[in-house]
Amino acid sequence: MSEHSKPTDTADPLADGDRTDAATEAFVAHRNLLFTVAYEMLGSAADAEDALQETWLRWTGVDLDTVRDQRSYLVRITTRQALGRLRTLRRRKESYVGPWLPEPLLTAPDVAEDVELADSVSMAMLLVLETLQPTERAVFVLREVFDLDYDEIAEAVDKSPAAVRQIAHRARVHVAARRPRGAVSATETQNALQAFQRAIETGDLQRLLDILAPDVVLLTDGGGVKQAALEPIMGAEAVAPVLGRISAVVSLQSTQVNGYPALVLRMGGEIDTVMAVRIDEGLITGLYAVRNPEKLSHMEQETALRR
Structure with missing residues (x-):
């Protein structure tokens, strides 16, 4: 050549x-x-x-x-x-040591306005998704939240479209039996959160009992690093005294986490705990307190979530 x-x-x-x-x-x-x-x-x-x-x-x-x-x-x-x-x-x-909770995200107001998106990333819903098998969770998220067609999902999870349809149906039934109750209006939510925050700040047990649902559940995630209850605390009579002691050591700030109301608890100016709040019919029915420092690193920045 x-x-x-x-x-x-x-x-x-x-x-x-x-x-x-x-x-x-x-x-x-x-x-x-x-x-x-x-x-x-x-x-x-x-x-x-x-x-x-x-x-x-x-x-x-x-x-x-x-x-x-x-x-x-x-x-x-x-x-x-x-x-x-x-x-x-x-x-x-x-x-994992104690209850595992999702990592909280500080969300922009427009996320809360997208009701379906806010519901899908709420602490309560993410805990429901935890009960699905990995492929079921992927199919449910892609179909129910992002409305992808079955062919697209099939390529993503390496299954046939027919199999994906069956998985989607099974996951939908599973989630429907466990998902949180209906949506609450923004005004009702804000009023309940304000009443809840005032009750904690004053340490008034009766106020707390008035705003907590009788069957309220408090989950605390310390990951074995921070002090936290190793089992769910159930019932208003058990939860109220725990909350009543908070204001003595921390300051409270209301915010939006995962598209829903939450309180950020600070100690010495640093985030100590993020407590997501679930509200049904004007009462607090679920509290999700994340204390594990590894899960709080994203809390100083607003997160954009999109469908």
Whole structure:
């Protein structure tokens, strides 16, 4: 072969740069959606971020010319990454000290306005999703929350569309039997939260008993790092005295966590506990107090959740 017939390097560095820019643009455009998918599957912002990092690494190796629907393709990658992590998390939770609660997210007001999205990321719903098997959880989230068609979901979870339909039905029935009760108006929610906060700040047990449902449940997650009850505390008579002692050591701030009302408890200016509140018919029916420091690192920043 002569020197003139020697193959030449035809790679165009500018074209490579364009492809990288296009991949980045697509990923950024769908990042909030992908985070929400991963978070709803994992219940952990830190693990959701890790899943997105893996999604990005795989996405940069994809030939975009072969991708018909970039959003669907990215959701598929993220779902597979989250599924792998979900199986690992399930093993980790088996040895978790005390009740396990999802990692709370400080959410923007528009998340609460999207009732379906707020319901799907609420502490109560995420705990219901914990009772599903990994593939059931993925199918339920992709179908019921994000309304993906069965063919798309089938590609994401490596099942046939027919199998996905069966899994979706089974998961829907399972969740329906356990999901929280109906939605409460914003005004009713705000009034109940204000009354609850005043009762805690004054340490008034009677006020607390008036706002707590008789069958209220308090779950505390310390992860073996912070002091917390190792079993659920059940009933207003048991929960009220615990809450009545809070104001002596911390300051309270109302906020929105996972699309629903919550209280942030600070000690010495630092976040000590995030307590998500579940309200039904004007009464507090569920309290989810996260104290594990590893789960509070995202609480200083507002999180964008999107469908």
